[in-house]
Amino acid sequence: MVNPKIHAVTERIIKRSKQTRANYLAKLNKAKSEKVHRSALSCGNLAHGFAACSKQEKGILTGLNHSDIAIVSAYNDMLSAHQPYETYPAIIKQAVSDTGGVAQFAGGVPAMCDGVTQGQPGMDLSLMSRDVIAMSSAVALSHNMFDGTLMLGICDKIVPGLLIAAMTFGHLPTVFVPAGPMPSGxxxxxxxxxxxxxxxxxxxxxxxxxxxxxxxHSPGTCTFFGTANSNQLVVEVMGLHLPGASFVAPNTQLREELTKAAARQVTRLTQQSGNYQPVGEMINEKSIVNAIVALLATGGSTNLTMHIIAFAKAAGIIINWDDFADLSDAVPLITRIYPNGFADINQFQEAGGMALLFKELIGANLLHQDVQTICGPGLDKYTQVPTLKDGKLVWVDGPSVSGDDEIIATVEQPFKPDGGLRLLAGNLGRAVLKTSALRPGTEVVKAPAIVFEDQHDLEKAFKAGELEKDFVAVVRFQGPKSRGMPELHKLTPPLGVLQDKGFHVALLTDGRMSGASGKVPAAIHLVPEALDGGLIGKVKTGDMILLNGETGELTLLVDEQELANREQAHFQAYSEHSGMGRELFGFMRNNLSGAETGACSLFSEEL
Known part of the structure; x- marks a missing residue:
């Protein structure tokens, strides 16, 4: 039986989602087919669908007896994490062919790198790219040719976008195919x-x-525990990766054999296999709770507090920050991976990796075991690790003891008793605070505000020596509707310098911070945002603000009557909506929901 606190949150989510989940499953059932999906196509439709295929492939697809697997890839060779995907389609096509089926490259999706765009105009498109990826995937899958899907993506907005699409096409079995982290540098x-x-x-x-x-320095995912690696962990915990696949290095024989195995595995889940596992039924409320628990137990990226909400909603499951906060209280922090420690993801893998994490969480009844995965029911298979034996891929029992107890601890002796994610609430609204990487004594800041409406103004003030004091940096008009909610990771070094000098500093923003941030207390994703009339729009430089990571209080300490008489600040940065392609995204920016509902433009509030 799962931990009572986790059970209570799960039941709350199930009750809250009763109608929307029922609506979703009804839509999924309507999309199912007892035959291969392409059997619904006319002769002209089908001829177009396999015109470029070989004669043998055309025979298979005409026969309607074997699966046609869609490959949806975020490959480009600028993103180090995605560069290895260049060779995957050929590997996958051969592996599926060996099962008697066909794999077609259904479509590519855009993939931008937040590391390249940090502090640049292009960062304003970052969050919105997730919804573009979801829509691009939908276009790829809209041909109704396919019986299953292989999703190739890793980084920040890419995996959440692919997950939204996978849930939207929930009648299709889906397997996610990772590429692995670069070597430690x-x-x-x-x-x-x-x-x-x-x-x-x-x-x-x-x-x-x-x-x-x-x-x-090389192909592969960046090795810190930011959003990209948090994505991989979340996907594996939901059972959408093969066991132990997340953090195997690219361009190795083991990585290639895992890719072949993933291709074969999706064919075992199609309608024709007799073991039909549509992904929208497989992923349910318990799967989502498991994902949140693992994210909290490892101190993962705060970006997932929006992304999990968004892709859960695509499956008719309604999550909010109260769920994250209550689960954080029930889940101890048992890993130290940068920015929550000094180790990188390769060192985590060497210390026991995902198999040991699963063992710890399962052993402490912190994960729901009555869930489905691409490998069948339950999570025990995920306590195993993949390896090569005589050149063949096999799974063996994973370690039961940490190889480095400064990287992976036990539930009984954790690094922190909670998951290090705090919901802040008060007259300023609701925000998220990541406490897992904060130094002792930095969780509470009470100081005057210094208001900025552009992150570069804070950098200028720092360089001019104007910030040598205690303060709360208020960086507003960064929310979804104002700028598209860019990350403000460029602020971490100057604020960190001031913190190291002994000043009590914090950040309050309706924008985001990188998944690699955490040293400076940051109340982020604030709702309501300034452009929606949030109180942050009335803050003036000199106002006292209390940010309390211990009690969860976020308060502007100004008399209510004074606030009632103040005018709301006006967003003046309309020039920021043009250039670097931003002018094309006005329709999407205007329709983004608040951060607590996923900062998403794709769903009505009623679903």
Whole structure:
């Protein structure tokens, strides 16, 4: 039986989602077919669908006896994490062919890198790219040719977008195919040190570029525990990866054999296989709770507090921040991976990785075991690790004891008794605070506000020496509707420098911080945002603000009558809506929901 607190949250979600989930499952059942889906196509439709196929493939697809598997890929060779996907389609097509079926490259989706766009105009498109990816995937799957899907994606908005699409096409079995992290480079602690030296003017751009290039240096996912690696963890815990597939290095034989196995596995889940597992039925409320529990137990990215809400909603499941906060109270922090520690994801893998994490969480009754995965019912298979034996892929029992107890702890002796995610609430609204990476004594800040309406203004004030004091940086008009909710990770080095000098500093924003942030207390994703009339729009420089990560209080300490007489600040940055493609996204920006409902443009509030 799962932990009583986790059970209570799960039941609350099931009750809240009763009607929307029922509506979703009814839609899914309507889309099901007892035959291969392409049997509904006319001769002209089908001829177009396989015109470019080989004679053998045309024979298979005409026969209607074997599966046609869609490949949806976020490949491009600028993103280090996605560059390995270049060779995957050929590998997948051969593996599916060996089962008697056909795989077709159904469509590519855009994939941008937040590491490239941090502090740049293109970052304003980052969050909205998730919804574009979901829609692009829908276009790829709209031909109704396919009986199953292989989703190839890793990074920040890509996996959530692919998940929204997978849930939308929930009648199709779906397997996610990872590519793995790059080898460890310059330690993350050293990279952060050089960034702060640069912020203080102690080193120049040459030294900074050298450090960054030594950290991000080869194909594969960035090795810190940001949104990309948090995505991989969440997908595996929901049972959409093969066991242990998340963090195997790219361009290795084991990685290639896992890719072949994923291709074969999806054919075993199609209608024709006799073991039909539509992904929309497989992923349910318990699967989503498991994902949140694992995210909290590892101190994962705060971006997932929006993304999980969005892709759960695509499956008719309604999640909110109260669920995250209550689960955080029930789940201990048992890993230390940068920014919550000094280890990187490869060191986590070496210390026991996902198999050990599963064992710890299952053993403590912190995960629902009565769930379906692409490998069948339950999660016990995920306590195993993939390996090669005589050149063949097999799974063996994973470790039961941590290889490094400074990276993976036990539930009985965790790094922190809670999951390190705090819901803040008060007259300013509701916000998320990641406490897992905060130093002792930094969780409570009571200080005067300094108001900025552009992150670059804060950088300028820092360089001018105007921030050598205690303060709460209020960076507003960064929310979904105002700018598209860009990440403000460029603010981490200057605020970190001030914190190291002994000043009590914090950040309050209706924008986002990177999944790699955490050293400075940051109340982020604030709702309502300034453009929606949130009280943050009335804050003036000098106003006292209390940000209390211990009690969850977020209060503007100004007399209510004074606030009632103040005018709301007006968003003046309309020029920020043009250039670098931003002018094309006005329709989407205007329709984004608040952060607590996923900052999503794709669903009505009623679903």
């Amino acid at each position: 310059l330690p993350n602690k050293e990279k952060a040190r050089v960034r702060q030296q640069f912020a203080k003017g102690e080193v120049g751009k040459d030294a900074l570029l050298e450090a960054e290039s030594a950290s991000y």
